[in-house]
Amino acid sequence: MLARSLRETYLAPLDARGDSGPVLRETLRAYFDAGFNAATAAAALQVDRHTVQRRLRKVEEALGRLLHTCHAEIEVALLLEELQLGHFGEVETPPRTKVAQLRSMPR
Numbered sequence: 210m211l212a213r214s215l216r217e218t219y220l221a222p223l224d225a226r227g228d229s230g231p232v233l234r235e236t237l238r239a240y241f242d243a244g245f246n247a248a249t250a251a252a253a254l255q256v257d258r259h260t261v262q263r264r265l266r267k268v269e270e271a272l273g274r275l276l277h278t279c280h281a282e283i284e285v286a287l288l289l290e291e292l293q294l295g296h297f298g299e300v301e302t303p304p305r306t307k308v309a310q311l312r313s314m315p316r
Contacts, residue, residue: 215286
């Protein structure tokens with residue numbers, strides 16, 4: 210139920226943006242993987258830093274809130290989506306370092 214709620218709150222508004230939804234998701238993933246650095250995310254996506262910044266503003270517009278106020282929730286929603294869709298590539302474990310970091314945290 211929590212996964213569904215996160216998806217509806219943070220990912221569905223991106224889907225409502227039409228064809229740009231997948232691009233916005235990809236940009237968010239790159240931005241999070243880059244430690245919230247737009248220039249590094251831009252290099253990973255092979256686009257200009259300003260393009261990343263524009264896309265992040267579109268995300269904020271779609272969500273109706275600033276990214277820094279909900280980045281953790283969005284990141285979890287994206288990770289859950291990857292797990293549910295089985296986006297693991299050819300390996301059976303998620304390729305994302307964030308998942309590995311979460312698993313290795315003390316409980």
